Amino acid sequence: MAYHSSSHTGYTPSAPPAPDSHGSGRMYPPPTNYYGPARYGSSHGYPDFPPGTHPDVIRSFQMVDMDRSGFIDESELQRALSSGYQRFSLRTIRLLVFLFKNPNDSLKLGPKEFAALWSCLGQWRAIFERFDRDxxxxxxxxxxxxxxxxxxxxxxxxxxxxxxxxxxxxxxxxxxxxxxxxxxxxxxxxxxxxxxxxxxxxxxxxxxxxxxxxxxxxxxxxxx
Ligand SMILES: [Ca+2]
Incomplete structure (x- = not known):
């Protein structure tokens, strides 16, 4: 393996690696937005999507937010994602809600959090396809x-x-x-x-x- 040096298989970096480093000391990632709940403040007007949000994302949110509460919960999210991607296990859904929800809210997502999650999943999808080499x-x-x-x-x-x-x-x-x-x-x-x-x-x-x-x-x- 080209990049698994025995001296650096672990979480033991002595310094932040260069972002473009391909050496064995690279433990920390360069700045990316592959993950991470965007913190948008506490506004939850509905519909309240960030400018430029793709209509599919808004449609998907509205389709599962049946009671127009402006939030979707775990099972609603599972329904939304299972239409856009393949089926998502409830375990993964729970983790996603935990990671993306506004810290002040209970286990549910508003439009902004949903849009951020959707965009993040698109990036993971691209990575998935790139590394599914066979x-x-x-x-x-x-x-x-x-x-x-x-x-x-x-x-x-x-x-x-x-x-x-x-x-x-x-x-x-x-x-x-x-x-x-x-x-x-x-x-x-x-x-x-x-x-x-x-x-x-x-x-x-x-x-x-x-x-x-x-x-x-x-x-x-x-x-x-
Ligand atoms: Ca594969």
Missing amino acids: RSGKIDSTELRDALYSLGYAIPPSVLQVLISRYDDGSGRSVELNFDSFVECGMIMKGLTEKFKEKDPRYSGTATLTYDTFMSMIIPFLVS
Whole structure:
């Protein structure tokens, strides 16, 4: 493997890597918007989509927001995404709602959050298709490793193994991810790394945090 040096398979960067670095020390991603709830403030007028939002996104939102409340919940989101993409598991849906919802709201999305999520999923879709090299319509562990690496995450093989084992159906066949599971893996890796970075502002690869902080950091990614 060209880029898995044994001295750098882990979260141990000594300095922020250059954004275009393809060396083995590249652990942190360059700035991207592949993930991340956009913080739009607290306005929730309806319809209240950002300027330039694609009509399909607005249509999709309106189609599932049957009661015109201006918000869609988990099951409504599942319905919306399952029409635009392939079926999304409720587990992935829960994680997406957690990551994209306005922090002041309960588990639901307004128009702006929905538009941000939609755009993010479009970017993940492009990555999925780019790294599905054998055109199987699924992402295997090598393709996943390469996709995450392209985003700047050099996931150690042991971590990748644990991650992908979540999707093992017990049949003995090697694991391949549908789009929703691929998104889930990407969100977990990116989300947890970002959380860790908040506690490691100097990119030392080490952080000190309390038990409470640690638990509240990881639990949402485990129970979604
Ligand atoms: Ca594939």
